[in-house]
Each structure stands twice: as structure tokens, then as C-alpha cells.
Amino acid sequence: MSERGVTYLAAAVMYESTIVQHGNGDIVAVYPLEGTFVATFPACVNQSTDSATQAAAVAFRDYLLSEEGQQSALANGLRPVSDAVPLGPPLDAAHGVDPSQPQVVFNAPSVESVYAVQELWQAARKDINLVMLLDTSGSMRGSKIENMRTAAVQFVEQMGDDDTISIIAFDTEPQLLVNHARVGEARNNVVNAIQSLRAEGDTTLFDAIGDGAAVIAATTSADATNAMVVLTDGQDTRSYRYRFDDELVETARANDTTIFTIAYGSDADRETLEDLALAANGNFFLGDEASIAAIYEEMSAAFGGSVGVGR
Numbered sequence: 001m002s003e004r005g006v007t008y009l010a011a012a013v014m015y016e017s018t019i020v021q022h023g024n025g026d027i028v029a030v031y032p033l034e035g036t037f038v039a040t041f042p043a044c045v046n047q048s049t050d051s052a053t054q055a056a057a058v059a060f061r062d063y064l065l066s067e068e069g070q071q072s073a074l075a076n077g078l079r080p081v082s083d084a085v086p087l088g089p090p091l092d093a094a095h096g097v098d099p100s101q102p103q104v105v106f107n108a109p110s111v112e113s114v115y116a117v118q119e120l121w122q123a124a125r126k127d128i129n130l131v132m133l134l135d136t137s138g139s140m141r142g143s144k145i146e147n148m149r150t151a152a153v154q155f156v157e158q159m160g161d162d163d164t165i166s167i168i169a170f171d172t173e174p175q176l177l178v179n180h181a182r183v184g185e186a187r188n189n190v191v192n193a194i195q196s197l198r199a200e201g202d203t204t205l206f207d208a209i210g211d212g213a214a215v216i217a218a219t220t221s222a223d224a225t226n227a228m229v230v231l232t233d234g235q236d237t238r239s240y241r242y243r244f245d246d247e248l249v250e251t252a253r254a255n256d257t258t259i260f261t262i263a264y265g266s267d268a269d270r271e272t273l274e275d276l277a278l279a280a281n282g283n284f285f286l287g288d289e290a291s292i293a294a295i296y297e298e299m300s301a302a303f304g305g306s307v308g309v310g311r
Contacts, residue, residue: 015039015077016029016077016078016079016091016097017076017077018077019077019095019096019097020076020091020096020097021076021077023095023096025094025096026096027096029096029098029101031098031101031102031103032102033104034104035102035103035105035106036105036106037105037106038079038102038105043057043065045058045061065081065082067082067084070082070084070085071085074087074088074090074091077090077091077095077097079091087099122160126223126225127160127223127224127225128160128163128224128225128227128303129163129164129216129220129221129225129227130159130163130164130165130166130227130229130303131165131166131167131168131215131216131229132152132166132167132168132228132231133170133208133209133212133228133231133232134148134152134167134168134169134170134194134197134231135148135170135171135205135231135232135233135234135264136171136197136199137170137171137172137199137201137202137203137233137234137237138199138200138201139199139203139233139267140199140264141199142199143289144199144265144289145197145199147289147293148197148231148264148292149195149197151292151293151295151296152194152296153194153195154293154296154297154300155296155297155300156183156187156191156194157187157191158300159183159300159303160183160184161182161183162182162183162184163182163303164180164181164182164183164224165180165181165183165186166178166179166180166181166212166215166219167190167193168212169197170203170204170207171200171201171202171203171204172200172202172204172238173201174204174211176215177193178193180215180218202237202238203232203235203236203237204236204237204238204239205230205232205234205235205239205269205272206236206244206248207238207240207241208230208239209228209230209242209252209276210241210242210248210251210252212230213228213252213254213257216228216255217254217255220255225258226256226258227257227258227259227260227282228252228257228258228259228260228282229259229260229261229262229299230259230260230261231261231262232262232263232268232269233263233264233265233267233268234267234269235267235268235269244272244276249275249276249279252276252279252280253279253280253281258280258281258282259277259279259280259281259282260277260283260284260285260299260302261274261276261277261282261283261284261285262284262285262286262287262295263285263287264287264288264292265287265289270284270286283299283302285298
């Protein structure tokens, strides 16, 4: 972009299709001289499903490989795999793409290489000191809390053995259900605590954030990374010890704590959760019952869980 005659360049790893779809001709792909990877998307038929599902999968695969399907792929910025469909717009210079590139394509890494990278990451990463704040107020009744429990359990199952976790459930009052437990020793107990959650009462969001910060302050260590995950589906209705102000934000982000917030549904206090995550160098997620599991998977990847590099 340009400002007062100065041109700023930003580098990022992205697909050609992203440049085509969102670059508007203003973003130009740079192909490394040393070479790059080409992402392939194999189509597989799940043999464990019923015959009708398998037949539908085969029909869809055949469509993708047909000339019509390949033309559709090209129109969306993907390189066709069929010789019957030659390269052309929008994979062209007008859309920031060089069809003659890449000249050097790397092979897919071996299984041994992938495991070596995983082992190196686990050796280098710090363990996580996590405080998880879960809204259990009355508005979470039904499928909301059921889906939250399932997603939170999956998240815990992907944590490393040497990570530590604290869980605060908040409704009319915050309750410290798990206090700084080493995951490898307490995983089943933590899962049971999550699965026992029930929805009732009011929402003490701000008091829960303050209590979560206090837990981190008492358990922080130079050998661990502090993180807080906050999920709520509503506005604070009952906190009396804290309010959302600069003092609470500073308290929450102390000890280099990174905060991830989830606004669960349209009634959540989105502005507050966005501000808190931004102030604490974390991420804000807007979720619903359909996406909550994917959100926890994304956070697991950020923490080095099995969805990401693996534990």
C-alpha cells in the first residue's frame, strides 16, 4: 500500500487462489528462487460408510476431475490437474500470478521429517499454564452447554502431559473446579469436572476474569506460558468485585498472560471480549453451537496441541 508516496511491502505465505480471490490485482505472488511446495487435495472415498454415501462421493470426485469441474477450479484460482483445461485467467499477471512459476517444486516431506519437526517443536515449546473460564449461567442450558462440554473435553485431551490447567465455572458465583493440575496426572479428573457442568444462575463474567488472573499470578513460572480462555454467551449480570475497566484488563494481562475469548452466540458481550483479547495479545472468536468445536481446535493448534504440531 502507499501513503504520501511511500510504498509498504508486507510478506505472507498464502495460496495463489487467495491472491486471485482477494488481491484485486494489488497483491503479486513472489515465488522463492529455491523452490516452494504445491498443495494437492486428494479426493478419497470413505469405505466405512454406506453404499449410497460412497456412490455420492464417487460421483462428486468424478465431477471434480471432469472438464467442467476443472474449469470451476480454475475460475476460483486453483490450478487444474487435467490437461484438457489449460492455464489461463484468472491465473495470470493481471491477477498477480505467474503461470510459469514455480520452477522448483519441493516433494512432500517424509513421515520421518514430520515426526522430527514435531519432536523439535515439543522440545522447544514452553508448557502451558492455562486457566479456562466457562460460562455455566442459565442461558447456557440445553445444546449450548452440551456442545461446550464436548469441545472443552476434546481440547483437554489434546493438551500435553506437562501442561497445567485450572478451570473456573461461573454462574451466580465463580467456582474454582480445578486448581493448577498437571494434565498428564489429572486428565481424567479434569474431563469429569467439565462433563459435570450444569447451567443455572446469573453471569459473573468480570469476577471470573479477576479470579482467573489471581490463579495465574499464584502459579506463574518462567518455565511456562500463561494463557486464559474465556467463553461466555451473555452479558455480565452479577459481578460485584470487579467491573470491566482498565484495572481489570491490566490485572488479566499481567504475567504476560495471553487471553483467548469466545463470544458464544449473538447475545454475548462481543465488544468487551474483543477488547480483552486485543489487549492481551490473544484472539477473539465469534462462535455458535456449530462452530464451537472448530474454535477449540484452532486454539489447540495455537498451544501446540495435536491439531497443530502435535503433543
